[in-house]
Amino acid sequence: MNYCKVILKPKKEESLLRFHPWVFSGAIQSIQGKPAEGDIVEIFGSNNQFLALGHYQIGSIAVRILSFKQIPIDIHFWVERIEVAYSIRKSLGLAGTDYNNTYRLIHGEGDNLPGLVIDVYAHTAVVQAHSVGMHHARSIIVEALKKVMGESLRNVYYKSESTLPFKANLGTEDGYLYGGEIEEIAVENGLKFYVDWLKGQKTGFFVDQRENRTLLQQYAKDRSVLNMFCYTGGFSFYAMRGGAKVVHSVDSSARAIALTNKNVEANFPNDPRHEAYAEDAFKYLEKMGSNYDLIILDPPAFAKHKDVLRNALQGYRKLNAIAFEKIKPGGIIFTFSCSQVVSKENFRLAVFSAAAQSGRNVRILHQLTQPADHPINIYHPEGEYLKGLVLHVE
Structure with missing residues (x-):
């Protein structure tokens, strides 16, 4: 197939020769043809x-790389990429088991498919x-998924209304591309939970905290636990399984709290x-007493762009300062940042302050950090977005 050609400026090919999966607009000398977004x-x-x-897109990241070889981007390409990712998840014990059927199958650049999350x-x-190219490829992606996953996929x-570039004017609507079952209980490490992929945040659940929730369970015995920004309660029911004395879940969303209660009831009825x-999390923290000896701080991304990094770091500093002030002596704090633009060093400095x-x-x-089903492409260190610290406070 004949594709439009993007010609780079002299010496701007170096990042691609190191297999970085992005081409920035400033690196482009000229474009032969008129590619649509x-x-x-x-x-x-x-x-x-x-x-x-790669996929062409208007913006700072002009091309997201699909292959460093001249190969057809056809059904065989998509099947091969998804098969490799699926095989890794099976080897991790995440796919195809009764104990766990919840995992990230495709993690963008980490699985060599920039702009795609499954x-x-x-x-x-x-x-x-997360890119117009992946939006256009959605039908062939579904066909590849069906070929790879077989009858296990129903x-x-x-769910891309909120993740595609708004300037593209794609008129995107969320909805089923295959099947149509509305609600189903998923299982993570033997715990059941309801996922609201229709109206929930992200894809419906924060899969990236699985291993950190498991670690929290080890610290929960006989502790009074506060789960801030609880969303659908993931950390809460791990704490309960770990033997916590009391668990309080806080979120500004009434919908999230309703789903938290539903999930807790599914695992620990009555x-x-x-x-x-x-x-509101900050209001709750300000007014609470020193009642807790295990606090989880897992806020939404405070910074999605570098221009708000300073405000984000102030937010992390304020949030953690209140927790340090209020937690009981001998308490444990699990504190996180999921902001890609906040480096590990920046986050640690905010918590240190x-x-x-x-x-x-x-x-x-x-x-x-993030689990193995959220892999980091070694040529794309920007893919390491989840940072966390477990802290003991005297």
């Missing part, structure tokens, strides 16, 4: 050397496009240890 284009160096194929909940794959839900509150402000002795027990 989302079209596949070929990329050449200034010496006319072929470098890669989370699996039992028999449903939730597809999220539904494919497309258990009086759990209470949930639909309330909060600890210093409190004047308390604080130890780092664990440094946390």
Whole structure:
């Protein structure tokens, strides 16, 4: 197939020769042809050397690389990429087991498919496009999923209204591309939960905290637990399984709190240890007493762009400072940032500043990151977005 050609400026091919999966608009010398947004284009160096194929898009990231080889981007391409990712998840014990049927199947650049996220909940794959090219490829992606996953796949839900570039004017609507079952209980490490992929955040659940929730369970015994920004309660019911005395879940969304209560009831029916509150996190923290000795701080991304990084770091500092002030002596804090633009160093500095402000002795027990089904492409370090610390506070 004949693709439009993107010609790079001299010396701008170096990042592609190191297999970085993005081409920035400032690196482009010229474009031969008139590619529409989302079209596949070929990329050449200034010496006319072929470098890669990728999806063209208007913006700072002009091309997201699909392949560094001149190959057809057809059904065989999509099946091969998804098969490799599926095989990895099976080897991790995440796919095809009764104990766990919830995992990320495709993690963008980490699985060599920039702009595409696919989370699996039992028999449903939730597809999220972050580029126009992946939006245009959604039908062939569904066909590839069906070929790879077979009868275990009953539904494919497309959830990209909020993730596609708004300037593209695609008129995107979320909805089923295959199947149509509305509600299903998924299983993570033996715990059941309802996933609201229709109206929930992201794809419906934060799959990336699975291993960190498991770690929290080990610390929960006989503790009073506060789960801030609880969303659908993931950390809460791991704490309950770990033997917590009491678990309080707080989120500003009444819908999230309703789903938290539903999930807790599915795992611990009529258990009086759990209470949930639909309330602003900062207001709750300010007014609470020193009632807790295990606090989880897992806020939504405070910074999605570098221009708000300073405000984000102030937010992390303020949030952690209150937790340091209020937690009981000997308490444990699980604190996180999921902002890609906040580096590990920036996040740790914000938490350090909060600890210093409190004047308390604080130890780092664990440094946390995203799990193996959210892999980081070694050529794309920007893919490491989840940072976490487990802290002991005297």
